[in-house]
Amino acid sequence: MEVFGNLLTGFEVVFQPTNLLYVFVGVLIGTVIGVLPGLGPTATIALLLPLTYTIPPEAAIIMLAGIYYGSMYGGTITSVLLQLPGEAASVVTALDGYQMARQGRAGPALGIAAIGSFIGGTVSVVGLTLFAPLMASVALRFGPPEFTALTVLGILLVTYLGTKSFAKSLITAGFGLLLATVGQDPVAGTARFTFGVQDLISGLDFIAIAMGLFGVGEILYNLEKENGASMVSSRISHIWPTMRDWAQSRGAILRGSVLGFFIGVLPGGGGVVSSLASYAMEKRRAREPQRFGKGAIEGVAGPETANNASSTSAFIPLLTLGIPSNVVLALLFGALLLQGITPGPQLISENPEIFWGVIASMYVGNLILLILNIPLVGVFVQLLRVRAGILAPIALMVTMVGVFSVNNNVFDMWVVLVFGVLGYVMRKTGFEPGPLVLAFVLGAIMERSFRQSLLISNGDPFIFFTRPISGTILGLVVLIIAISAFQFFKRRRATVTDELDDEVQR
Numbered sequence: 001m002e003v004f005g006n007l008l009t010g011f012e013v014v015f016q017p018t019n020l021l022y023v024f025v026g027v028l029i030g031t032v033i034g035v036l037p038g039l040g041p042t043a044t045i046a047l048l049l050p051l052t053y054t055i056p057p058e059a060a061i062i063m064l065a066g067i068y069y070g071s072m073y074g075g076t077i078t079s080v081l082l083q084l085p086g087e088a089a090s091v092v093t094a095l096d097g098y099q100m101a102r103q104g105r106a107g108p109a110l111g112i113a114a115i116g117s118f119i120g121g122t123v124s125v126v127g128l129t130l131f132a133p134l135m136a137s138v139a140l141r142f143g144p145p146e147f148t149a150l151t152v153l154g155i156l157l158v159t160y161l162g163t164k165s166f167a168k169s170l171i172t173a174g175f176g177l178l179l180a181t182v183g184q185d186p187v188a189g190t191a192r193f194t195f196g197v198q199d200l201i202s203g204l205d206f207i208a209i210a211m212g213l214f215g216v217g218e219i220l221y222n223l224e225k226e227n228g229a230s231m232v233s234s235r236i237s238h239i240w241p242t243m244r245d246w247a248q249s250r251g252a253i254l255r256g257s258v259l260g261f262f263i264g265v266l267p268g269g270g271g272v273v274s275s276l277a278s279y280a281m282e283k284r285r286a287r288e289p290q291r292f293g294k295g296a297i298e299g300v301a302g303p304e305t306a307n308n309a310s311s312t313s314a315f316i317p318l319l320t321l322g323i324p325s326n327v328v329l330a331l332l333f334g335a336l337l338l339q340g341i342t343p344g345p346q347l348i349s350e351n352p353e354i355f356w357g358v359i360a361s362m363y364v365g366n367l368i369l370l371i372l373n374i375p376l377v378g379v380f381v382q383l384l385r386v387r388a389g390i391l392a393p394i395a396l397m398v399t400m401v402g403v404f405s406v407n408n409n410v411f412d413m414w415v416v417l418v419f420g421v422l423g424y425v426m427r428k429t430g431f432e433p434g435p436l437v438l439a440f441v442l443g444a445i446m447e448r449s450f451r452q453s454l455l456i457s458n459g460d461p462f463i464f465f466t467r468p469i470s471g472t473i474l475g476l477v478v479l480i481i482a483i484s485a486f487q488f489f490k491r492r493r494a495t496v497t498d499e500l501d502d503e504v505q506r
Contacts, residue, residue, distance in 0.1 A: 003129060
């Protein structure tokens with residue numbers, strides 16, 4: 001009963017007129033930027049971080065959270081109509097959604113996506129309501145060794161699950177860890193890697209790095225892309241799925257809700273992994289798997305449900321452990337730090353209005369998304385006509401003004417430009433910037449916890465293995481590395497065998 005009492009407190013926070021407005025604004029902006037190909041929630045939240053400094057913390061997080069899960073549905077529209085995902089998690093939706101649109105069934109595809117997103121998000125919020133306080137109470141038992149092990153696992157899972165190339169992700173994460181050491185040593189107080197630059201004594205600013213990599217970097221990358229896709233139809237009709245559509249989709253929606261919830265809790269899981277897992281599950285279970293890729297409505301319902309469920313459950317490790325599980329939540333982590341609030345086990349007791357306010361806002365936000373997206377699909381479709389050449393200079397100007405307004409420091413503007421170019425180069429060369437940002441955030445936590453652990457144990461490194469929780473987590477780390485190495489050598493052996501067979505045939 002205590003949980004429901006706290007949830008009512010959260011609804012009191014949300015139903016304040018100002019906060020309710022921020023819920024609406026968040027999900028509306030999220031849908032819009034999901035529709036606009038190439039922008040996405042990461043770049044948008046990075047650009048809006050300075051704005052959060054000027055509004056109350058609960059309103060800021062409620063709005064940014066709304067942008068995050070709102071963008072998950074917005075990306076569906078371009079996936080279905082253009083076969084061009086507006087958001088990375090919608091890549092799988094394009095496979096069957098676009099084929100449905102070509103068959104004149106764009107309306108049911110978008111309708112079932114909206115319904116599935118609502119159900120998946122709501123189921124996940126219920127899970128968040130029930131499990132987050134429990135995890136917060138468990139997290140109170142965590143000491144420095146446990147947080148060290150947890151950050152190591154987080155960085156490893158982000159590099160292993162969240163991107164295409166494990167090797168490139170590992171290199172990027174290593175660079176992020178190096179950047180986290182720039183500035184004053186937290187224990188000795190000596191300057192590290194500052195090269196005599198006084199502005200680096202306090203370290204690199206997280207907001208400047210994020211706005212550069214995801215704001216300026218995305219702008220530069222998307223400006224050179226040619227949009228050769230053509231819309232199937234700008235006229236959308238019969239949004240509500242038929243009874244036959246619902247009968248085919250309800251199992252996929254239920255399974256996607258559960259699967260997405262559990263994958264979202266994992267560091268690096270996120271919408272992309274959950275939607276891929278849901279699509280693979282539905283195709284494996286189907287009586288006619290050959291329908292997938294040719295307009296199977298389950299191929300839209302399952303992945304869309306899963307990615308919305310995972311975007312909600314991903315808040316559990318952020319709010320309860322202070323560990324962001326993906327790049328967007330790393331930005332939300334930064335937004336909370338801007339407000340002087342540290343996410344973690346103490347958040348539920350020290351700032352209950354934020355903890356329960358964010359959870360309650362997701363109930364309201366999912367309902368607003370359903371109300372918005374069913375009747376206003378045609379309006380959102382018209383946003384596809386906005387050219388990137390119009391959006392880019394506006395976004396760049398907002399970025400530079402925003403980053404200066406945080407610390408009133410011109411040096412931060414140079415940091416944005418440098419990391420903007422770096423983000424562009426990384427995208428061009430196949431290096432994802434996500435692991436870098438997450439490693440930068442987790443690196444500071446890991447260093448502090450690691451050094452505290454050694455102080456506790458008088459320099460004995462076995463403290464990480466003799467404590468049950470940290471030892472179990474590090475055991476998982478070793479297992480993941482072993483599995484990854486086994487898969488690598490297996491692929492390498494298969495490649496060598498194929499090459500030898502080709503030589504023999506010649």
